[in-house]
Amino acid sequence: xxxxxxLYLFFAAALVFAGLLGLLAKRNLIxxxxxxxxxxKGVSLLLLGTGFAKGNILTAQALVVTFIxxxxxxxxxxxxxxxxxxxxxxxxxxxxxxxLKG
Amino acid sequence: MIVQTxxxxxxxxxxxxxxxxxxxLRSAVSLAVASLLLGIIFFRxxxxxxxxxxxxxxxxxxxxxxxxxxxxxxxxxxxxESRLVNWVFPLAFVAFIVIDALVMKSLLGKVPxxxxxxxxxxxxxxxxxxxxLDLVGQIAVILAGVFSVLALFxxxxxHD
Numbered sequence: 710x711x712x713x714x715x716l717y718l719f720f721a722a723a724l725v726f727a728g729l730l731g732l733l734a735k736r737n738l739i740x741x742x743x744x745x746x747x748x749x750k751g752v753s754l755l756l757l758g759t760g761f762a763k764g765n766i767l768t769a770q771a772l773v774v775t776f777i778x779x780x781x782x783x784x785x786x787x788x789x790x791x792x793x794x795x796x797x798x799x800x801x802x803x804x805x806x807x808x809l810k811g
Numbered sequence: 812m813i814v815q816t817x818x819x820x821x822x823x824x825x826x827x828x829x830x831x832x833x834x835x836l837r838s839a840v841s842l843a844v845a846s847l848l849l850g851i852i853f854f855r856x857x858x859x860x861x862x863x864x865x866x867x868x869x870x871x872x873x874x875x876x877x878x879x880x881x882x883x884x885x886x887x888x889x890x891x892e893s894r895l896v897n898w899v900f901p902l903a904f905v906a907f908i909v910i911d912a913l914v915m916k917s918l919l920g921k922v923p924x925x926x927x928x929x930x931x932x933x934x935x936x937x938x939x940x941x942x943x944l945d946l947v948g949q950i951a952v953i954l955a956g957v958f959s960v961l962a963l964f965x966x967x968x969x970h971d
Contacts, residue, residue, distance in 0.1 A: 712919070713812075715915060715919055716815070716816065716819065717819075718915055718918075718922070719911055719912065720819040720820075720822065720823055722911050722915065723823050723907070723908060723911060724822070724826055726907045726911075727823070727827050727830060727904060728826075728830070730830070730900055730904060731830035731900075734892075734895075734896040734899065734900055735830070735892060735896070736890050736891070736892055736893065737890040737892070739835055739880060739881060739884070740830070740835070740838065740892075743830060743839070743842055743877070744830055746829075747826045747829065747842070747845075750826060750845065750849055750869075753849070753861075753865070754822075754852070757853060757856060757858055757861055758856075759924050759925075760925075761856045761857070761858070762924075763924050763925060763926070764930075765925050765930060766857055767930045767932075767933070767934050767936075767937040768925065768930065768937055768942075769858070769861075770858045770860050770861045770934055770937075771934070771937050771938045771941065771942045771945065772942075772945075773853075773858070773861040773864070773865075774860060774861060774938070775942070775945045775946075775948070775949055777864045777865065777868055777869060778864075778868075778949050778953065779952050780869070780873075781868055781869075781872060781873065781956075782952050782953055782956030783956070784873050784876055784877075785876060785956050785960055786956050786959045786960060786963075788876050789959070789960045789963040789964060790963060791880060791884070792880060792883055792884060792963075795884040800886060800890070801884055801890050802891075
């Protein structure tokens with residue numbers, strides 16, 4: 710019988726690592742943001758998995774709901790920024806943003 | 812337990828696909844599928860509110876925002892990704908999975924967590940009475956998001 714907490718921690722760590730690898734390897738701005746989303750999935754799985762294993766599911770749920778609302782706000786702002794970057798550079802390549810000129 | 816493990820494996824697979832696929836639209840859709848699986852996992856953990864939020868907001872709203880952005884930023888010349896990614900990513904990921912499986916068991920005792928105990932009341936009680944400050948923070952964050960989007964999309968003045 711595998712410990713449930715172990716299972717959730719294991720998969721949450723895998724998700725966070727996959728997101729970090731994506732952030733390091735990819736060059737498209739939208740792809741980088743999808744990697745950040747994957748990391749946030751890992752974090753919410755970690756929160757709820759720990760709450761489930763330790764018998765604090767209601768507190769964990771409240772935290773996850775708060776986290777999801779913050780995430781949506783972050784996504785809206787970041788995607789607006791990406792659209793603005795695209796209007797300036799006509800490209801989504803992260804390497805084009807190395808010069809901080811308007 | 813077996814169903815839960817299968818769902819978790821599917822979640823990781825679709826998340827990795829979302830990062831690895833070259834077509835942006837396909838990766839946005841696989842991210843949505845991953846969110847859907849995470850929502851089902853939440854439902855099976857007796858966390859219906861978190862599940863509903865995950866499915867409706869993350870799988871629904873965020874996917875729509877992603878697809879909208881992809882449609883608005885359509886370019887002829889695609890961003891050329893590094894060729895190393897195709898074989899370095901799976902290699903590093905499999906190596907991490909092996910290390911994760913070996914190390915996580917010994918780390919389990921050291922990870923700090925809230926002491927287990929029976930929680931009184933319902934989800935509403937915990938959210939409204941226990942975490943009131945979080946809700947105030949949430950409202951502040953939503954307002955900050957709205958104002959930043961408004962600031963980013965405002966029309967230029969003649970003086971600019």
